[in-house]
Amino acid sequence: MAEPIAALAIIVDIAIGWPAALYAKVGHPVGGFARLIGWAETRWNRAVSSSATRRAAGVLTIALVIAVAAGGAWLLAELAQIALGHAAWIAIGLMAAPGLAIRSLYDHVVPIARALQGADLETARARVAMIVGRDVATLDEAGVARAAIESLAESVCDGVVAPLFWLLVAGVPGLWAYKAINTADSLIGHREDRWRAFGWAAARTDDIANLIPARISGALLCIAAGGGWRTMLRDASKHASPNAGWPEAAMAGALDLRLAGPIAYDGLVADKPYIGDGRVDVSVVDLNDALGIYRRACILLLFIAGAIAWLL
Template sequence: MAEPTALPALALDAMFGWPAWLYARIGHPVGVFAWVIGRCETRWNRPGRSDAARRALGLVTVILLAGGTALAGFVLEAIIGRVAGAAAWPLVAVVAWPALAQRSLNDHFLPVLTALEHDDLAAARQAVSMIVGRDTVALDRAGVSRAAIESLAESFCDGIVAPLFWLLVAGLPGIWTYKAVNTADSLIGHPEEATRAFGWAAARSDDVLNLLPARLSALLICLAAGRGWRVCWRDHGKHASPNAGWPEAAMAGALRIGLAGPVSYDGHLQNKPWIGEGEPAGPVVMRRSRIIYLRACGLLWLIAGACAWRA
């Protein structure tokens, strides 16, 4: 059932995203994941516990979250199949749609670009602070541009390629289990002392689930740009993440710019290595990165269409 659902799910996401009016009324499904993770963290990630205990309880959190999500997805898919029969795939597509983020990513990227094109650096910093975790108050134009482009490249994997990949592999259980684990990684999978042990299982699980999608993302970005292969292969390992470096290095090579580099988090400067090299980032480069992103999404549509035709 997964094969014919991928293309309509992509189409629904491209047309509607997750509408603000709907979010205002019912929130977003990942909010359920965040609630479960928050309750587990509050109860189990206590400073008085040893790292070993917190690591074990973090693993239990991931197992409960992923297992419960997979079971719910399996049951829901079975119910839809039983009720709708051969016409089940449109309903499955509707349920899968909120897990994709093509339109959302574009809608968060554009305000940063528009503000920079209007020379409103303060507005650009505010807009980019909504999509990155680094300190943005002191970023210059190039820094804001790099942050937005890095988010665009990394989120192309996390928000589109990986969910679609797991939808095609395992249907509703696959796409929503991925979103559950990815949400856990974003909330507790950090190296800081407070979450390092408890979030270890979430971070490692997310690494495993993104292993193939990250490399597919890099391939699609390079194909969409017609270049970037050399920098992607050379620099992907410079990122702290075993996966995020692939789409970021691909985008850096495609745009012929440097990404990453020194960046500040909570007032502490981290001397991250540069990925790629070339001209400074700016609005013109951001426009090019958006074109590459849209082309890469188009390639995903072709893949989803081919899977639907084959089914």
């Protein structure tokens, strides 16, 4: 049953995503997870506590947010089953769709490409600042395009493939549990002193949850691009994350680019290694090519989910 649910969720997300009017009125489920995590962090992550105590509090936080996400999704799915019977899969597919970010990711990256095409670097910087954490004020066209491509590639995993993977493995509770884990990692899974101990469980859980999806994401991008395998297999481990390097290296190889490299955060330059051994002069043409690969990868996922649903 998970396969037709996945196919419907993909179609709904591609078609309408999470409309801005709906977001303005009710927010997004991920926002609820963020508020719960913020509540726990404020109360349990006390500077006066020992590292062991803060780490235990972080474990409790990630367990709580997973329980709320998975439990709530399970309850809604059960209610749909009781109310709708055999048609419940349609309602469950609609519940799953907001857990994907196919349309949202595309809608965030396309305006960056349009701004670069129009030689509006300030708008391009402002747009890319919405999806990356690095300093953008001094980025030139190549820097903006590189940042957008890297974010697009990495988000193939946590915005598309991983939610679908966990939907297929554990149903809609698995999808929303993953979204809760990923949200926790983005909020508290950092190495700064404030979060190092408290966010440890969130970061490690996210690493585990993305272990298989990240490698699937890299392979999917290589298939969609018709290349990139050698770079992916060689350079994936150069990324600080055990998972993010797979789709990023796949995209670097597919486009014959060098991605990553030295990046500034809060005025300090992190001397990161380059991923890929291609060109460094990244342009809006490369960004548009990356969007094309992304579109083909998403269509491929839809065909895979549909084919499995039809065969089963």
